[in-house]
Structure formats: structure tokens, C-alpha cells
Amino acid sequence: MDKQRIKPNFRRRCIQAVSALLYNANLPGFAEGSIYKGKSKGVCVPGLNCYSCPGAVASCPLGALQNALSNLPNKLPLYIAGFILLAGTALGRVVCGFLCPFGLIQELLHKIPTPKLKKNRWTRRLSRLKYVILAVFAVAMPLWYAFAMGMPVPAFCKYICPAGTLEGGFFLVGMREEYRALAGALFRWKTVLCAMILGACIFVYRGFCRFLCPLGAIYSMFSRIALLAVRVDKKLCNSCGLCEKACPMDIRQVGDHECIHCGHCASVCPKNAIYFGRERKS
Amino acid sequence: MTKRRTIRIILAGAGLFALTAGILQGGYRDTLIKAIHICMECIGIG
Numbered sequence: 001m002d003k004q005r006i007k008p009n010f011r012r013r014c015i016q017a018v019s020a021l022l023y024n025a026n027l028p029g030f031a032e033g034s035i036y037k038g039k040s041k042g043v044c045v046p047g048l049n050c051y052s053c054p055g056a057v058a059s060c061p062l063g064a065l066q067n068a069l070s071n072l073p074n075k076l077p078l079y080i081a082g083f084i085l086l087a088g089t090a091l092g093r094v095v096c097g098f099l100c101p102f103g104l105i106q107e108l109l110h111k112i113p114t115p116k117l118k119k120n121r122w123t124r125r126l127s128r129l130k131y132v133i134l135a136v137f138a139v140a141m142p143l144w145y146a147f148a149m150g151m152p153v154p155a156f157c158k159y160i161c162p163a164g165t166l167e168g169g170f171f172l173v174g175m176r177e178e179y180r181a182l183a184g185a186l187f188r189w190k191t192v193l194c195a196m197i198l199g200a201c202i203f204v205y206r207g208f209c210r211f212l213c214p215l216g217a218i219y220s221m222f223s224r225i226a227l228l229a230v231r232v233d234k235k236l237c238n239s240c241g242l243c244e245k246a247c248p249m250d251i252r253q254v255g256d257h258e259c260i261h262c263g264h265c266a267s268v269c270p271k272n273a274i275y276f277g278r279e280r281k282s
Numbered sequence: 283m284t285k286r287r288t289i290r291i292i293l294a295g296a297g298l299f300a301l302t303a304g305i306l307q308g309g310y311r312d313t314l315i316k317a318i319h320i321c322m323e324c325i326g327i328g
Contacts, residue, residue: 035320042314051317052324059317063324067316068309079309082301089294157324164324172325182327190326225290279286 020101024055033175046087047100048215053167062215063157069142070152092226093219096209097260102163103209106201117204119250126211127250134214162194205248220257230261236273243269
């Protein structure tokens with residue numbers, strides 16, 4: 001039991017930092033203001049990481065999904081659908097908790113000492129917004145542009161994604177004169193939105209993940225079947241509810257679709273009933 | 283529990299099949315081509 005108990009946040013933070021570095025291993029790109037063009041860019045990483053970030057050595061699954069949907073009149077999006085199915089069944093929202101650089105940024109911002117907004121029934125309601133954003137901006141709009149206008153438009157990336165603005169936009173527009181000349185109303189909108197989202201994350205734990213992230217919405221659909229997850233040993237659990245109260249996400253029970261499997265609940269469980277991994281044989 | 287495991291195996295199998303079919307269909311190349319060019323929409327210009 002003790003071996004499988006989750007060690008405090010440090011181990012998770014290390015995994016988050018290492019994955020962020022691995023996703024963005026092209027460090028010279030930040031100095032040069034250029035992006036990586038190697039063959040690994042044809043492979044997706046599981047977390048949200050803009051492929052126009054100068055450091056990115058692989059693709060963002062959400063950008064790749066919208067791009068593939070834009071190609072739907074000619075080709076089925078099998079490659080990205082296969083990747084999402086595999087990542088979802090293996091990891092689910094463990095990706096959000098451990099393997100998403102933008103999640104790490106939000107958690108670090110939340111460490112700034114200020115009054116914090118605790119979860120409540122309004123945040124629970126707002127957590128459904130990410131499914132609307134997934135349906136409208138990541139699926140319907142790219143499809144509409146592709147079929148009605150015949151042009152590829154990754155609408156979520158274009159109008160919302162703060163990761164693209166933060167990781168790619170600020171660096172490239174800041175360092176390259178030709179992009180600075182092109183930056184107009186859309187860049188200003190994305191800058192304001194990015195600043196609002198990052199600012200909100202100081203007060204609201206993982207505000208973007210909880211309310212807006214379509215990739216989290218996709219992975220949340222795999223919460224019941226994902227191989228790796230935080231789980232409750234029903235034989236040990238006394239239903240005290242401390243885990244749900246301690247969790248900063250909008251969960252109703254440990255391991256549900258809002259759970260990012262960070263393991264914070266395990267540290268407060270008086271019965272050591274919460275563990276990380278595959279289901280135990282009963 | 284068994285039902286959950288069965289669904290997981292079916293979905294993982296479908297994922298593996300789709301991924302392989304996608305690579306054969308040119309999905310890897312499409313993703314690569316998109317990703318090695320700066321995405322103007324993503325950075326807020328296009």
C-alpha cells in the first residue's frame with residue numbers, strides 16, 4: 001500500500017517540468033526566433049503545447065485535430081483520432097495533471113500569494129463550458145470553414161488558445177520584425193485574452209483547464225476507462241468526503257471527469273484508501 | 283470491472299488501427315507539414 005501511495009506534489013512537479021522541457025527541447029529556437037523543422041514534428045505530444053512555440057519539437061494534438069478536420073473533405077482524420085484514442089485510453093486526464101506544460105504554468109501562477117476563489121456550484125457549472133468550446137471552436141468551426149469556405153481555419157487556436165499566444169506569439173512577434181508589422185486586431189485580442197486567462201489563474205486554480213480547455217474535455221471522456229488514474233480502494237474508504245473537499249478541481253468524486261489525477265486527495269485521506277495506478281483485482 | 287477493461291481494450295485497438303491507417307494515409311506527413319511552418323492563426327496573426 002505505502003509503495004503505491006502518492007508522494008507529495010514534488011514528484012508530480014518534477015514530471016511536469018521534465019515533460020515541458022522535453023516538449024520544448026529546441027532551446028536555440030527561443031534565441032533565434034525560429035521554429036523547429038525536424039521530423040519529430042509529425043508526432044503529437046499528449047499535452048497542450050503549441051507547435052509554433054520556438055522550442056516545440058512535436059505537434060499539439062488539438063492543433064493537429066483541427067488541421068485534420070479542415071482536411072475532412074479529402075481525408076478522414078484517422079492519424080490524430082488514433083493518437084487521441086490511444087492517449088485517452090492509456091492516460092486520460094493524467095495528461096492534464098502530469099504532462100501539460102500549460103497546466104504547469106497555471107499551477108505556478110496560482111502559487112502567487114493572493115486570496116483564492118474556492119470551488120462552488122458556479123465553478124461546477126462553468127466547468128461545462130469547455131465542452132461547448134470543444135464542440136464549437138475545435139470541431140464545428142473548422143468543419144464549417146472547410147466545407148463552406150474551402151479553407152483551413154483552426155478556430156480554437158485562432159481565437160482563444162492562450163498557449164499559442166504565450167508560447168509562440170509573444171516570442172515570434174517580439175523577435176521578428178516581419179511578424180510585428182503584421183500583428184493587428186487579432187493579436188491584440190489574443191494578447192488581452194491570454195492576459196485575462198493567466199491573470200485569472202492567479203486567483204482560480206487551473207482556470208483554463210477547468211473552464212476552457214477542449215483537450216481536457218476530450219480526455220475527460222476517457223475518465224472511466226483510462227488505464228492510469230487515481231483510484232479509491234472501496235474496501236478501505238469510509239466515505240468521509242475529505243478527498244472531495246480538499247480537491248481544488250470541480251470533482252464530485254475522486255477519478256471522475258473533472259479529476260486531473262494530481263493525487264492531492266491521497267495526502268488527506270485518513271484511511272490511505274486512494275492510490276495511483278491500475279485497478280486492483282478485487 | 284471486466285466490462286471497463288473490455289471497452290478499454292477495444293478502444294485501444296481501434297486507436298492503434300486508426301493510427302496505423304492514418305500513417306499509411308499520409309496523416310503523419312500532413313501533421314508534419316502543418317507543424318514545420320509557423321501557424322499564423324496560432325500566434326495571433328493569420
